[in-house]
Amino acid sequence: MSIDEIPLLQAAGVTKAFGPVTGCFNVDLDLFPGEVLGIVGESGSGKSTLLRCLSGEHELQGGQVTYTLRTGERADVHAMSAPERRMLMRTDWAFVHQNPRDGLRMGVSAGGNVGERLMAVGNRHYGNIRGTAIDWLEKVEMSATRIDDMPETFSGGMQQRLQIARNLVTRPRLAFMDEPTGGLDVSVQARLLDLLRGLVSELGLACVIVTHDLAVARHLSHRLMVMKGGEVVETGLTDQVLDDPQHAYSQLLVSSILRA
Amino acid sequence: MMKTTEQAYNFAYLDEQTKRMIRRAILKAVAIPGYQVPFASREMPMPYGWGTGGVQVTAAVLGRRDILKVIDQGSDDTTNAVSIRQFFEKTAAVQTTDRTKDATLIQTRHRIPETPMKAGQIIVYQVPIPEPLRFLEPRETETRRMHAQEDYGLMHVKLYEDISRHGHIATTYAYPVRVNGRYVTDPSPTPKFDNPKMNNCPALQLFGAGREKRIYAIPPYTEVVSLDFEDHPFAIQQWDQDCALCGAGDTFLDEIITDDRGGRMFVCSDSDYCRERRDAGHEGDQAGANSGEAA
Numbered sequence: 001m002s003i004d005e006i007p008l009l010q011a012a013g014v015t016k017a018f019g020p021v022t023g024c025f026n027v028d029l030d031l032f033p034g035e036v037l038g039i040v041g042e043s044g045s046g047k048s049t050l051l052r053c054l055s056g057e058h059e060l061q062g063g064q065v066t067y068t069l070r071t072g073e074r075a076d077v078h079a080m081s082a083p084e085r086r087m088l089m090r091t092d093w094a095f096v097h098q099n100p101r102d103g104l105r106m107g108v109s110a111g112g113n114v115g116e117r118l119m120a121v122g123n124r125h126y127g128n129i130r131g132t133a134i135d136w137l138e139k140v141e142m143s144a145t146r147i148d149d150m151p152e153t154f155s156g157g158m159q160q161r162l163q164i165a166r167n168l169v170t171r172p173r174l175a176f177m178d179e180p181t182g183g184l185d186v187s188v189q190a191r192l193l194d195l196l197r198g199l200v201s202e203l204g205l206a207c208v209i210v211t212h213d214l215a216v217a218r219h220l221s222h223r224l225m226v227m228k229g230g231e232v233v234e235t236g237l238t239d240q241v242l243d244d245p246q247h248a249y250s251q252l253l254v255s256s257i258l259r260a
Numbered sequence: 261m262m263k264t265t266e267q268a269y270n271f272a273y274l275d276e277q278t279k280r281m282i283r284r285a286i287l288k289a290v291a292i293p294g295y296q297v298p299f300a301s302r303e304m305p306m307p308y309g310w311g312t313g314g315v316q317v318t319a320a321v322l323g324r325r326d327i328l329k330v331i332d333q334g335s336d337d338t339t340n341a342v343s344i345r346q347f348f349e350k351t352a353a354v355q356t357t358d359r360t361k362d363a364t365l366i367q368t369r370h371r372i373p374e375t376p377m378k379a380g381q382i383i384v385y386q387v388p389i390p391e392p393l394r395f396l397e398p399r400e401t402e403t404r405r406m407h408a409q410e411d412y413g414l415m416h417v418k419l420y421e422d423i424s425r426h427g428h429i430a431t432t433y434a435y436p437v438r439v440n441g442r443y444v445t446d447p448s449p450t451p452k453f454d455n456p457k458m459n460n461c462p463a464l465q466l467f468g469a470g471r472e473k474r475i476y477a478i479p480p481y482t483e484v485v486s487l488d489f490e491d492h493p494f495a496i497q498q499w500d501q502d503c504a505l506c507g508a509g510d511t512f513l514d515e516i517i518t519d520d521r522g523g524r525m526f527v528c529s530d531s532d533y534c535r536e537r538r539d540a541g542h543e544g545d546q547a548g549a550n551s552g553e554a555a
Contacts, residue, residue: 120413126489
């Protein structure tokens with residue numbers, strides 16, 4: 001098996017309940033390097049819970065999540081020690097939150113935000129850190145002159161782009177994104193989507209994107225998973241699921257979109 | 261001559277059970293250099309911020325034959341130093357001194373004496389905020405996890421912010437250090453001028469934070485490194501002039517306003533060191549002008 005045939009992230013029978021409430025139930029998925037997987041479904045369908053299970057933030061009641069490290073070794077995400085998982089979060093993984101305030105340090109300048117991961121992995125040269133931060137601000141279409149400004153002074157779209165820069169600066173291989181374009185107006189959303197698509201293909205980044213917005217899913221993802229009540233009801237290639245939905249709920253979801 | 265203690269108090273104010281509890285915390289702190297050990301801090305007959313943590317540590321390690329020196333901002337005769345010295349004179353009847361080299365136990369707020377510390381001495385620091393990551397990460401659960409996992413990137417983010425804002429690392433006191441290659445520790449609130457004195461110090465260094473209920477320690481001859489960047493290395497403060505009283509050029513200087521027409525002088529903040537130098541015949545620019553009372 002070549003490296004491309006080994007899934008980067010593999011989940012088998014992932015189950016998580018909060019007391020009597022099901023978060024997600026018996027979810028299987030394979031994510032290959034460079035692949036973008038969309039998870040769609042209504043609010044409360046378990047999308048974000050699944051994301052947190054995959055990233056090891058939630059303990060599981062059942063199932064297993066396996067990640068292929070850079071060394072080629074395959075590691076059980078939930079059996080890893082906390083420092084190992086934290087190291088992954090700092091280097092190989094990215095986590096983009098819906099609300100940039102959850103993912104940014106609001107009391108730290110844009111440059112400090114982008115540089116934090118570099119310093120966390122041991123970079124100790126101020127000039128280099130700053131240079132890399134400027135590069136990344138430009139990559140996400142922000143002016144380098146804003147490098148010393150606080151995130152507070154940025155618009156919502158800029159904050160979201162800053163969050164993306166901060167996450168991608170260590171060139172991770174896997175990104176978890178929770179509604180990355182939620183809360184942005186439509187034109188800003190479109191630009192952000194273009195930017196994300198560019199970065200994903202440039203870096204060969206594999207993504208798990210949670211969204212309730214089918215347009216975002218269609219634009220970004222290669223494959224889709226439709227969730228309802230914590231269970232996966234349909235999976236397939238994006239256009240296949242959106243153009244020819246098989247499950248009753250997928251059909252409902254697709255038909256609920258207003259056509260302009 | 262032994263003086264007598266006021267009978268209402270146990271020796272050094274605290275009861276023996278409390279001292280044992282504090283000593284256990286100190287032993288653990290010495291065993292894990294730089295690690296903040298929680299302890300059941302007691303109410304002391306002085307307000308928080310006046311050194312309640314330092315006083316408890318001192319009370320726990322003080323013996324009848326100890327000679328105590330108390331420093332506040334480098335000086336032996338400022339309010340905080342006087343009140344704590346009197347406290348132990350009254351409750352423990354120990355001998356006190358203002359000479360660094362005679363003291364066996366030194367409690368300090370802000371300064372490490374200019375006279376090098378010796379093996380066998382103990383220096384106790386009064387610490388207001390023991391957590392170096394506190395202003396970067398307000399959650400205690402999170403800072404503990406960061407210490408446990410040696411996740412100290414954030415500390416450098418603070419220094420990065422300093423340089424981006426001021427062009428140099430502008431933190432001048434409570435400058436973060438890494439102890440024994442492991443724990444990032446706050447030497448608060450000493451000026452960074454004193455950081456190099458902590459490295460490989462022959463004396464035992466104990467830190468007590470009363471309000472925050474934490475004790476930590478740097479055992480003798482332990483490596484203490486001030487954090488910095490390769491292209492912005494750590495540097496201590498420097499002054500354009502020497503001490504106006506004793507002429508010392510390598511000490512931490514305090515600025516003293518002498519009149520309302522812009523008159524000022526710079527003198528050693530360590531009053532004991534300054535007096536010793538003057539006794540030995542060293543003279544600064546204004547040595548005659550103020551006959552040693554300025555400090």
